[in-house]
Amino acid sequence: MKIRQWNMTKHPACFITGDSGDGKTWLCTQMAEEAMQAGATVILADPVKGWDIGEPRLRRLKQAGATIIGMDEYNRLVNTLDDVLAANILVEPAPPLILMVDDFASLLWVRQHPEGTPTDMLNRIERLIRRFEAILRDAQQSDIIKLVFSGQRIEKSMLPATWKEVWEAGAHLLSMQINGTYEVFSGEFDMFGNIIYPELVRNLIEQANRPDAATMRMVTAHIREELEAQRTMLADRRRMGIGDNAMQVGAITALERLNAWCAQQYDTTNPYMDSPATRKETTRP
Incomplete structure (x- = not known):
């Protein structure tokens, strides 16, 4: 199955990144709708901040069969994953199961900077990360389970060391708002292990060559x-x-x-100015 630029057969996991307001959540919901139309079971989770996509779209996703996990529902997310995975075993052939975790960078940020965070929340986050790791191991051996992690400027250094293989085998998408519309760029690794976005780079070069x-x-x-x-x-x-x-x-x-x-x-504005190809500093959510 292929959803947008994500080939799920080739990449068991997909990482979506971008800045605030660049359409990461929009892309998640669009992919979720396409996946459900193709017969997949979809779990949409944002246990850190909750969903901010508007009630009409949430209602439409629920009516289509998506399971929505909201803010602070860490335990419910783990339990729901276990329930859905158990139910899928009873179905032959089992439908694809896609777990989409939005605002994942915030979850990683809390994990890396625990100061001031209640211990029980940190424990729930660690439990959730371990559960994700177990599912990711299954996903690498299965055509059924797939995962999407969306967040502001997700980087390899933010992930647990055990996720190295998942990061390198995953699909990488960059969402950007360009002149009022959302554009999505596919990433690939360069010879140094950094993610580059060839189409975005071409656009930047074309923009730079325009007369002043x-x-x-x-x-x-x-x-x-x-x-x-x-x-x-x-x-x-x-x-x-x-x-x-x-x-x-x-x-x-x-x-x-x-x-x-x-x-x-004559339009001298550069819509690609604040992009991974031009950015020199990284700020955290």
Whole structure:
């Protein structure tokens, strides 16, 4: 099964990252709806902060059969996982089970920085992490169980050491909000073990090669002056009853197209500025 850019047959786990407001939760819910339409059982969990996708979408997901785990429901998440896994064993063939954990980076952050966190919560988080590890081991040997972990700037260093193989075998998606719409980029490992996003890099290079604003204003002004001069000469010929000059008409058409192209290039904002390819510092949730 393939959902969006995630090939579940090839990658037992999927890590979705991005900044706040970049559509990570939106992508999770879109993938969940597609998975359920394909017959999968879906558990959507955000035990740290709870779901903030709006009641209509939550209701639609529940009606479609998704199990929703909300804020502080650590024990319920573990119990639900056990119940669903046990129920799946009784079904032949067993439907795919997809566990999606949103805001996973916050859970890891609390685990790494326990200061001020109640002991019982830390114990629940550790229990949950161990349960995830057990399921991940099963997922690597099974075509049935798949996992999605979504969070703000998830990094390998934040994960337990035992997750190294899962991280390297997983799919990596970056969600970004570009000019008011969400875009998703697929990641791959470079020779140093870092995740890169080739399509995003290509977009950055293309953006960097665009002319600067001052140059574009100067070029556009010259084009429009010449275009106006050619149109004036053509209008004068027509008033005098002289037929159109084919070369002049062709020049006007070419100038109009060039002017339109310049207008497309004139947007000097870089929608990809704050991306993994340009970011120099990492902040935590």
